[in-house]
Amino acid sequence: MIITAPDEFNVPDLFIDVTGLLGMRAFLKCEQMNFAGSVKLKAARAMVTRAEEEGLLFPGMTLVESSSGNLGVALSLVAAARGYGFVCVTDSRCNAATIRLMTTLGAQVEVVTRPHPEHGLLGARLERVAELLRARPGHVWLNQYRNPANPGAHEMTTGPEILAAFPDVTTVFIGVGTAGTVMGCSAHLRAHAPGVRIVGIDSVGSVTFGAPAGVRHIPGLGAGVVPAQFRSAALDDHWNVPEADTVRMCRQLADRGFLFGGSTGTVLAGARAWLAEHPEARRGLCVAIAPDGGERYLDTLYDDSWVVERYGPHDDSEDTAWSSTRPTAGVLLPAGR
Numbered sequence: 471m472i473i474t475a476p477d478e479f480n481v482p483d484l485f486i487d488v489t490g491l492l493g494m495r496a497f498l499k500c501e502q503m504n505f506a507g508s509v510k511l512k513a514a515r516a517m518v519t520r521a522e523e524e525g526l527l528f529p530g531m532t533l534v535e536s537s538s539g540n541l542g543v544a545l546s547l548v549a550a551a552r553g554y555g556f557v558c559v560t561d562s563r564c565n566a567a568t569i570r571l572m573t574t575l576g577a578q579v580e581v582v583t584r585p586h587p588e589h590g591l592l593g594a595r596l597e598r599v600a601e602l603l604r605a606r607p608g609h610v611w612l613n614q615y616r617n618p619a620n621p622g623a624h625e626m627t628t629g630p631e632i633l634a635a636f637p638d639v640t641t642v643f644i645g646v647g648t649a650g651t652v653m654g655c656s657a658h659l660r661a662h663a664p665g666v667r668i669v670g671i672d673s674v675g676s677v678t679f680g681a682p683a684g685v686r687h688i689p690g691l692g693a694g695v696v697p698a699q700f701r702s703a704a705l706d707d708h709w710n711v712p713e714a715d716t717v718r719m720c721r722q723l724a725d726r727g728f729l730f731g732g733s734t735g736t737v738l739a740g741a742r743a744w745l746a747e748h749p750e751a752r753r754g755l756c757v758a759i760a761p762d763g764g765e766r767y768l769d770t771l772y773d774d775s776w777v778v779e780r781y782g783p784h785d786d787s788e789d790t791a792w793s794s795t796r797p798t799a800g801v802l803l804p805a806g807r
């Protein structure tokens with residue numbers, strides 16, 4: 471394969487067999503194998519292309535977007551390739567490595583640290599975007615929370631990719647942030663495989679499924695404001711996962727050599743908990759979506775002091791330990807020190 475632009479490459483058909491983890495035929499769809507390192511390349515590419523087709527964007531103009539990080543990286547890359555400026559408004563949950571990636575790709579990054587009194591950090595980000603648009607004519611907001619090209623990208627790609635690989639899929643577990651992935655996959659699956667159960671997974675503390683707002687530390691999933699494009703009818707069920715369970719799941723996966731980001735841990739922990747309450751679903755085949763890899767989270771999810779500060783010390787039972795149970799895990803000091 472030969473490409474000329476960084477957004478031309480993606481991997482549609484990489485799945486990990488996680489049957490052992492979930493206790494049923496289960497496959498994890500990996501979305502990080504592209505130059506943006508996450509599922510958000512699909513949304514970024516589709517939203518920029520749509521704005522171009524609608525005559526809203528010309529080289530030299532500047533994009534503005536609110537992002538927890540991954541869309542920001544993806545838009546940085548697409549903006550650089552197509553000759554646009556890009557201002558990303560993110561918040562204090564965004565990983566330092568993600569901010570470095572964006573600035574290295576030429577984006578300007580604004581980090582909001584004070585939550586909106588009612589709508590949290592997302593509310594504060596959206597307020598800052600509105601301020602920037604008022605102050606800077608010629609800036610264009612793609613608005614991933616209500617841009618039809620965001621779910622549209624998944625209706626055209628992720629949904630069909632799942633069915634192409636597993637025509638006999640019976641349950642799909644999808645994390646919900648802006649709801650682009652879940653709404654787009656749901657649209658495709660409802661039209662082409664209406665028997666498939668769609669289970670949305672989110673973090674405890676997110677308001678999207680109607681639960682009360684609470685403190686969250688892991689970027690990617692969750693919202694302090696229900697995303698405008700979210701429709702509960704697109705789901706058959708939903709599940710909220712405590713962030714401590716996310717960390718445990720991520721570390722269990724790392725122990726087996728698979729380094730994933732927080733929302734993958736959340737989706738798999740949610741799938742496991744949901745399946746425990748729905749044993750009948752185990753007779754089928756499930757697919758869960760992994761939105762990104764773990765390298766951007768080395769200083770957070772995979773850093774013991776970061777984890778203990780936020781979620782407290784682990785107890786001694788193997789199931790709840792934060793740290794690896796493998797004898798060689800951790801930094802090996804040279805002999806004699």
Ligand SMILES: Cc1ncc(COP(=O)(O)O)c(C=O)c1O
Pocket residue numbers: 508510538539540541645646647648649650651652689690691731732733734761762
């Ligand atoms: C790591 C990660 N997981 C999950 C999501 C959620 O995807 P969506 O916005 O399509 O709901 C995002 C979106 O930013 C993300 O960055």
